[in-house]
Amino acid sequence: MAKELKELTSRAKDYSQWYQDLVIKADLAENSAVRGCMVIKPYGFAIWEKMQRQLDDMFKETGHVNAYFPLFIPKSYLSREADHVEGFAKECAVVTHYRLKNDPEGNGLIVDPEAKLEEELVVRPTSETIIWSTYKNWIQSYRDLPILVNQWANVVRWEMRTRLFLRTTEFLWQEGHTAHATREEAIAETEQMINVYAEFAEKYMAMPVVTGFKSESERFAGAEETYTIEALMQDGKALQSGTSHFLGQNFAKAFDVQFTDQNGKLEYVWATSWGVSTRLMGALIMSHSDDNGLVLPPKLAPYQVVIVPIYRNEEQLQKVNEKVKGITERLKALGISVKYDNADNKKPGWKFSEYELKGVPVRLAIGARDLENNTVEVARRDTLTKETLPMDGIENHIKQLLDEIQENIYKKAVDFRESQTREVNSYDEFKEEIEKGGFLLCHWDGTPETEALIKEETKATIRCIPLEGDKTPGKCMVTGKPSAQRVLFARAY
Amino acid sequence: MAKELKELTSRAKDYSQWYQDLVIKADLAENSAVRGCMVIKPYGFAIWEKMQRQLDDMFKETGHVNAYFPLFIPKSYLSREADHVEGFAKECAVVTHYRLKNDPEGNGLIVDPEAKLEEELVVRPTSETIIWSTYKNWIQSYRDLPILVNQWANVVRWEMRTRLFLRTTEFLWQEGHTAHATREEAIAETEQMINVYAEFAEKYMAMPVVTGFKSESERFAGAEETYTIEALMQDGKALQSGTSHFLGQNFAKAFDVQFTDQNGKLEYVWATSWGVSTRLMGALIMSHSDDNGLVLPPKLAPYQVVIVPIYRNEEQLQKVNEKVKGITERLKALGISVKYDNADNKKPGWKFSEYELKGVPVRLAIGARDLENNTVEVARRDTLTKETLPMDGIENHIKQLLDEIQENIYKKAVDFRESQTREVNSYDEFKEEIEKGGFLLCHWDGTPETEALIKEETKATIRCIPLEGDKTPGKCMVTGKPSAQRVLFARAY
Numbered sequence: 001m002a003k004e005l006k007e008l009t010s011r012a013k014d015y016s017q018w019y020q021d022l023v024i025k026a027d028l029a030e031n032s033a034v035r036g037c038m039v040i041k042p043y044g045f046a047i048w049e050k051m052q053r054q055l056d057d058m059f060k061e062t063g064h065v066n067a068y069f070p071l072f073i074p075k076s077y078l079s080r081e082a083d084h085v086e087g088f089a090k091e092c093a094v095v096t097h098y099r100l101k102n103d104p105e106g107n108g109l110i111v112d113p114e115a116k117l118e119e120e121l122v123v124r125p126t127s128e129t130i131i132w133s134t135y136k137n138w139i140q141s142y143r144d145l146p147i148l149v150n151q152w153a154n155v156v157r158w159e160m161r162t163r164l165f166l167r168t169t170e171f172l173w174q175e176g177h178t179a180h181a182t183r184e185e186a187i188a189e190t191e192q193m194i195n196v197y198a199e200f201a202e203k204y205m206a207m208p209v210v211t212g213f214k215s216e217s218e219r220f221a222g223a224e225e226t227y228t229i230e231a232l233m234q235d236g237k238a239l240q241s242g243t244s245h246f247l248g249q250n251f252a253k254a255f256d257v258q259f260t261d262q263n264g265k266l267e268y269v270w271a272t273s274w275g276v277s278t279r280l281m282g283a284l285i286m287s288h289s290d291d292n293g294l295v296l297p298p299k300l301a302p303y304q305v306v307i308v309p310i311y312r313n314e315e316q317l318q319k320v321n322e323k324v325k326g327i328t329e330r331l332k333a334l335g336i337s338v339k340y341d342n343a344d345n346k347k348p349g350w351k352f353s354e355y356e357l358k359g360v361p362v363r364l365a366i367g368a369r370d371l372e373n374n375t376v377e378v379a380r381r382d383t384l385t386k387e388t389l390p391m392d393g394i395e396n397h398i399k400q401l402l403d404e405i406q407e408n409i410y411k412k413a414v415d416f417r418e419s420q421t422r423e424v425n426s427y428d429e430f431k432e433e434i435e436k437g438g439f440l441l442c443h444w445d446g447t448p449e450t451e452a453l454i455k456e457e458t459k460a461t462i463r464c465i466p467l468e469g470d471k472t473p474g475k476c477m478v479t480g481k482p483s484a485q486r487v488l489f490a491r492a493y
Numbered sequence: 494m495a496k497e498l499k500e501l502t503s504r505a506k507d508y509s510q511w512y513q514d515l516v517i518k519a520d521l522a523e524n525s526a527v528r529g530c531m532v533i534k535p536y537g538f539a540i541w542e543k544m545q546r547q548l549d550d551m552f553k554e555t556g557h558v559n560a561y562f563p564l565f566i567p568k569s570y571l572s573r574e575a576d577h578v579e580g581f582a583k584e585c586a587v588v589t590h591y592r593l594k595n596d597p598e599g600n601g602l603i604v605d606p607e608a609k610l611e612e613e614l615v616v617r618p619t620s621e622t623i624i625w626s627t628y629k630n631w632i633q634s635y636r637d638l639p640i641l642v643n644q645w646a647n648v649v650r651w652e653m654r655t656r657l658f659l660r661t662t663e664f665l666w667q668e669g670h671t672a673h674a675t676r677e678e679a680i681a682e683t684e685q686m687i688n689v690y691a692e693f694a695e696k697y698m699a700m701p702v703v704t705g706f707k708s709e710s711e712r713f714a715g716a717e718e719t720y721t722i723e724a725l726m727q728d729g730k731a732l733q734s735g736t737s738h739f740l741g742q743n744f745a746k747a748f749d750v751q752f753t754d755q756n757g758k759l760e761y762v763w764a765t766s767w768g769v770s771t772r773l774m775g776a777l778i779m780s781h782s783d784d785n786g787l788v789l790p791p792k793l794a795p796y797q798v799v800i801v802p803i804y805r806n807e808e809q810l811q812k813v814n815e816k817v818k819g820i821t822e823r824l825k826a827l828g829i830s831v832k833y834d835n836a837d838n839k840k841p842g843w844k845f846s847e848y849e850l851k852g853v854p855v856r857l858a859i860g861a862r863d864l865e866n867n868t869v870e871v872a873r874r875d876t877l878t879k880e881t882l883p884m885d886g887i888e889n890h891i892k893q894l895l896d897e898i899q900e901n902i903y904k905k906a907v908d909f910r911e912s913q914t915r916e917v918n919s920y921d922e923f924k925e926e927i928e929k930g931g932f933l934l935c936h937w938d939g940t941p942e943t944e945a946l947i948k949e950e951t952k953a954t955i956r957c958i959p960l961e962g963d964k965t966p967g968k969c970m971v972t973g974k975p976s977a978q979r980v981l982f983a984r985a986y
Contacts, residue, residue: 030627030630032562032563032623032627033563033567033570033623033626033627034563034565034566034567034614034623037563037564037565038563039560039561039562039563039627040560040561041560042558042559042560042642045558045559045560045561046558046559049559065535065538065539066535066538066539066542067532067533067534067535067538068532068533068538068665069525069532070525070526070527070530070531070532070663071530071616071647071649071663072527072530072586072663073527074526074527075593075602076601076602077526078593078602079601079602085602089592089593089594089595089602090592090593090594091591091592092591092592092593093565093588093590093591093614094588094589094590094591094592094593094604095586095587095588095589095616096587096588096589096590096604097586097587097589098584098585098586098587098651099582099583099584099585099587099651100568100571100582100583100585100587100613100615101582101583102582108569108572109568109569109571109572109578109582111587111589111613120593120604121527121586122593123564123588123616130525130526130527133526134523134525134526134532137523143838149535153647154564154646154647156564158591158592170563170564170565172561345636
């Protein structure tokens, strides 16, 4: 692979092309032969695995357990909850037959018309219906509650326009589905999980998020309330990064799931569901990366440190190898993941740009002079700076440096978001400002009509009604009617 | 849940019903509303997660990385490899449409005839075809090889008769797909992975296996050689527990995947694939469990120790709680997972049988007298024995005990298998012996015809041609023709 092949379109020139180039060239994912479905390549998958592991730990710490429910959902189940079917029926993959056969007329493999299913099956776009049909058998009494279950799974939504990670027909996600005895407990769970997502986004992805409610028209199909975390990408567009839904008793009623409470009274069960998906990969990429490639937060980097030897002959390489062995052991003892790339068929310069492209947080280079002086060159991916440091105690320096990088990219993202967030008070101003991108905090009268008008005229949507921040009432920028608080507008992915 | 509900059918009375009861009553899995698809419940999934984690570590230690490929396979891809399509076309779920709509005639939700796919998609029964169509773009030169990729995924094979874990329409598995520059390297990989499976089965599942080749008629559809590990269940039937396939250049040729070798010559790539599935859960259950419930090897138990308090009043419970806190901390410090069940709405006797049913390897009970004497009652699930021991240093005793239990259940399974394995020299004897179950080592002339005759007449199949053991040639028990070595026969799941 020649170096020029690696060059990315710059963000300034074409942000969307930059993203596409980066996903492909950093070996994260690619389009497959199946329309809208992606192949997640090993390097991309290694990042996703880090995310999964961390999220899974956080779910378990908050008392959840994993389980697995069927991929297929009987068609009739989807219809049980009226809003839910409205939201998902139009974009689902439908299994109608269970066998192929050789065409007796010689046209190769055809669907066997005799193997038609009595009831069609839908490939799950989300699992509320199949799960609540199962919970019906698990729940009789308040003693069976709460149920705190999560599943890691693939889901399919037949999207017309797809983009790697951001919107794909099949994607990977986790979906939590909990059942509770009271409304209060279910709401507390919904809030707990959006907070887990916010913590994960900020502490691990180094991505600041705004937490809030969705407006009614942006709610999950079947939810009474949807909480969301919204992040701002470098092109000024918002990206919804995780949602947690308070489902009320909607699914319990649809599937007749009742329990006997402590007073012996029969009640419908209260529900929540919450999920994040491989879309987070897109969010991660677009939050931090630059025209040289990926910038990964150390906490999610498949390897945090790469070491590149600089040598002129085999003898020098042997000496560097020896030295690196010691450093690697000391770094690993501190829990730092390290890759040593002493492949002989690539030049150091090629390796430098390769690991820049792949976003490895810290690069060490060791050459003959370093061996003489007992030094090492330390390069940071986030700032693209480098310095030569004494070898002794370098592992502790790097441990600290990784924390510093994690903090620095978070701070950079926070600063960027702050610079792109502003209050706007008139609709004229809004129309002008929205063209510049970013988060706009505005008064809105709370009606779906005004919301729809704004979307129609400006392509901006209400990202959320923030939970924190200024709660001063005001007047809707469009209609002048009363507004309870400013809400967050943006154009979004 | 009353105690009597928990009682299992005994193995002697009805082995198959015992298995079904156990899977349901130990909360491992249940049938879903979708024919042939199971719900894996949290306790069952926790065991599967332990298996996954260990296998994943072993794959990574042997140089593999994870990736993810699409759920759907274009119909035409299946046909590319002649044997492969023969093996899978007859049992696959076919997606023909991508949208539902409301019937204008008021019959509810129907498949939208306008949303018919140009080419039908098959839900993957296995991923060789979609993966090799992808590898075509990844491989140009010998420098791109080997590719050592694994994926954890769900697959669907439309089975007519299903049984929880053992044979389900949808199941979870991992599938490794590797690409190599030489035949020798691919064969070495195939062998390495069957050895990884054998090691996992024996060291972690405590389940002895026979490693060998499949006969031609039992090979994976598209393979040149299939290696298998075969385990013997307590009812004397064999269970194929993992397979590793040397695929030759079949898929490279089907998808035109060629590479330039070190001499500049264009060659087809050599392939392997290998997999184990949630079927291993069935193997685990049937290897060790008894009429009281599950028996889990400590290395795969979701919790290795359960502690039950015995008390007459709140004051006593408080004291036991205090004591347990210390023990739990000391056990955890040794890496032992512990559950303390001090729920007040269940009696100790109920808890004892519950954890017996769930196969927890060690149970501790602590009562008032134990507090006085500074002792604890230690019960082993594998032997159903118990003894009262001094509290001091109990954590070290338990650590050792867990190792002992792991070894003991392995040894028990080995002894059982040895008692059920015998050499048989005539077909008459074979017909008699096969009725008793177990592994029969017999001479076979190597022809599919003789193999088919034996299967037809006795329902026994060749489980494998063992890699180890007696290699003395002989004469086929059916035809008297020459036989290279004894092969392993059994009736199988």
